[in-house]
Amino acid sequence: MHSELLFRENWEGKFRCGLKKNKSDRWCTQMLIFRVLIGTWLIFLMSCSSLQELQKANLKRQQDAHARMKDQYVTLEKPSDTNVNVSGDGLKIDSTHYSLSFSEDLQQHTEYDTVSERQQSGHGYLVFMESLYQFIYQIFGFEPEHKIHVILHEIYRGTKLMATTTVHSQNRLQSNGEVLKIIRGIEMNFPMNMFAQLPVRAHELTHAFTQIYLLPAWFAEGIAVWVEVEYAKGRDHRKVEINKMKLTLDGLNAAQEWGGDLDAGADALTEWRYNYCYAIVAELKERFGEDFYPKFFSLMEADKLYQRLPGQMTTSFLVYYLSQAAGEDLVPYFESLKFKIKRLSKDEILDAIKSANKTLRR
Ligand SMILES: [Zn+2]
The missing domain is CATH 1.20.58 (Methane Monooxygenase Hydroxylase; Chain G, domain 1)
Known part of the structure; x- marks a missing residue:
């Protein structure tokens, strides 16, 4: 000038x-x-x-x-087709990918105790959640088959500070004698205090998408916090030094044996576990690129071996697929971080599945 x-x-x-x-x-x-x-x-x-x-x-x-x-996360565009349907009593709201209901305690709350309040707020919540659904879908490139049931509470499990996402699965014996884990439904529970926090919704919706693969809890939390922080601007967690790990009395990485959200306390170890697992997930993406996680999930989806494994997915199984997606053996990396794992070949995974099925048939 x-x-x-x-x-x-x-x-x-x-x-x-x-x-x-x-x-x-x-x-x-x-x-x-x-x-x-x-x-x-x-x-x-x-x-x-x-x-x-x-x-x-x-x-x-x-x-x-x-x-x-x-x-993009904050200014999510209104999806073109949400198909939101609101019940006459405002207690049940459905959309393309969700069904939403209000728990009894929330129906007593002054903001949700009339039909029109529940209809209007429920409609708005699902329009937003449909946008968030598309956002998470863009990150991972796959989506769950089932509608996600969202239940809103005033107080959930005695607190306003805990939200959970549960994937209900069931072992079902097939006609060929194999046992398959079948996903029966996905349920998200939020106290309103948590539902109001956008990063929390992104964290939980990441669980809803990824837990259909029955991931080990430490990795499931890492990937949920990764989306929460790096895509949804959450500020509750931060990366920590990967090589400075906390160890169990057995000298193993204290992140591996963690039960995740349900095993989370307000203590320093829990805080470190969230941060540490996030740091590993973020580092793998940095090393192997933007397509790493979509590739990892599509490899698991192609084989569907996770459905045939006895019990929850183990870290050794997880690392087999992470290595496939990376195009290099990641066992030494996880061993250097004091994870207890075994290098598995696909034949060994198939053998484990066969012997588990024999045990189940006895
Ligand atoms: Zn979580």
Whole structure:
């Protein structure tokens, strides 16, 4: 702005010189040369300034694009087709991917004790949750088969500070004698205090998407916190140094034997576990790229071996698929972090499945 003003003054000066030409041509010529030089210099300054402005504008454009990506979570667009249906009593709201209900204690709350309050708020919640669903779907590239049942509470399990997501599964004997884990449903429970926090919704919805693969709890929490912090701007967790691990009395990494959200206390070890598991998930994505997790889940989906495993998925099984997605053996990495794991081949996994099925048939 300052250069622009100077430049305009200079052009006005040049005009005045033209008016003075008759008084002294030599003086005026000298002044003209002098002013042309000044003008050139100012034009140069302006050019520099314009270049800087251009660079600044480019940088701002890049920053804006980055911010838009980061803000996408907060400014989720209204999905075009939510199919939200509200029951006459406002107690049940359905949409394309959810069903939502209000617990009895919330129905006593002054904000939810009339039909219209429940209908309006429930409708709004599911429109938002449908957007969030698309957001999480974009990150992982797959979606659960079942509708997700969301239950809202005033107080849940005696507290306003805990939300849970549960994937209900059942072992079912197939006609060929194999036992398959069948997902029967997904249920999310939120006290309103937690539902109001957008990063918490993203954390829980990540569980709803990924726990259909029955992941070990430490990895399930790591991936949920990763989405919560890096995509949904959550501030409750932060990365910690991966090589500074807390150990059990057996000298093993204290993250591995963690039960996850349901085994979470307000203590330093729990806080470290959330942060540590997130740090591992984030580091793997940094090392192997944006497509690493979509690839990891699609490999598991292609084989469907997780459905045939006895019990919950173990870390050794998880690392087999992480290695497949990475294209390199990750057993040494996890061993260096004091995880207790065994290097498995697919044949060994299939053998374990066969012997488990024999045991179940006895
Ligand atoms: Zn969690």
